[in-house]
Amino acid sequence: MIALVAALDLMLQTNSGFRLNQTVDATTLHKKVLVGYQGWFRAAGDGDARWDHWNRDWLTPPRTNKLDWITFEMWPDVSEYTNKYAVPGFTYPGGAQAYLFSAQDQQTVDKHFDWMQEYGIDGVVVQRFVTQTPPDNIQSWKTNVLLHVRAAANRTGRAFMIQYDMSGANTNTLFSQLTNDWICLVDNLHITQDPRYLHHNGKPVLMIFGFYPERFSGTALPKQIIAWFKTNATYGVTLIGSGWWDWRAGATGDWTNVYRSFHGYCPWNTGNCYYAGTNKFAYTAYWAQDLAAATNAGMFYLPQVYPGFSWNNLKQLPPGTSKIPRLGGDFLWKQFNAVANLGVDMCYVGMFDEVDEGTAIFKVSNTPPGQGYFVTYEGLPADWYLRLTAEGSKVISGERPNSQSIPISP
DSSP states (O other): OHHHHHHHHHHHHHHSSOOSOOSOOTTOSTTEEEEEEOOOOOOTTSSSSOOTTTBSSTTSOOOSOTTTSBOOSSOBOOTTOSSOEEEEEEEOTTSOEEEEOOTTSHHHHHHHHHHHHHHTOOEEEEEEEGGGOOTTGGGSHHHHHHHHHHHHHHHHTOEEEEEEEOTTOOTTTHHHHHHHHHHHHHHTSOGGGSTTBOEETTEEEEEEEEEOGGGSSSSHHHHHHHHHHHHOTTTOOEEEEEEOTTHHHHOOTTHHHHTTSSSEEEEOOTTOEEEETTEEEEOOTTHHHHHHHHHHTTOEEOOEEOSOBOOHHHHTOOTTTTOBOOGGGHHHHHHHHHHHHHTOOEEEESOSSOTTTTOOOSOBOSSOOSSSOOOOOTTSOTTHHHHHHHHHHHHHTTSSOOOSSOOSOO
């Protein structure tokens, strides 16, 4: 009987979207596949009048001309949401009213984490933009989303961690904004004491994105930021740097030292492609050399993968001109295969809910409103990329053999 149960468990673990251990070990990055979580979407009626990240002018009611309003590329499938918001002027095929969601609602974040638990996704890297961390950050809408994530992670047994994004930040105030916000989160919200906050090597994990030489006047500020977060006796972390994918071969001068001074590095690979015939695939050939360089510098290496890309609406481009096709999931799967081939047992998927740039893996509608251009999953099930990410997690964590082709069917 015991042997039969074990065999059934193995079969379920191998062939389903479910993973048997539903409580994620939050004490280590090893055997983790984490998904980026923007959580920046708001809708008029969620307690404010804004349509953050759905439209070009957040305070303007939506219009049907996509060049005037729409900034997102994929219409989410909201059929399972408790709270959803009617979008004036937008209808689904057949004429029914179209809806969007708001991450200000705990129910929305709960639904996202329900999916993560159901499909065996380990947890999230919560985006926190430096430009959205004013002195009253504890009262900010972005902090509300972080608290929603925290509650949902505890309820579902997922892990979570924070990533600061330095994009657009004023370098004159960047250091103080970063450190003051982190101190606030640690002291006031006790975020790193939460049992679901991800730790590694005994310290809370923090990622900081935006280490590109052209964004700084030199290396003094990046070094100051890195040193503080690595060595502060009270607020120190296991620090993951993120930014330029060509950090190893492209950096010159003192930047070569900057890129080798983190505890770990995650090169942002979205958009980095090569052609194989007429198809585009993510460029991963340099990863082995990256891994060796990171190891030699005493760092761990965290590859970043993505399912495809498109930002025609965001950048007001002709439909389809910026699209990196998903190829039915093969584009993403080849990256999971490459991570596993490295022998690396951790990975960052960018991203869970990023419909602005067409990189989302959560449930997206194949029948979006006709009042604009939207990328779909081309008839594949709404949960296809959740399932693929679950399978990729199994391969990377060693729960199932690696394979060059997708091991499941739609």
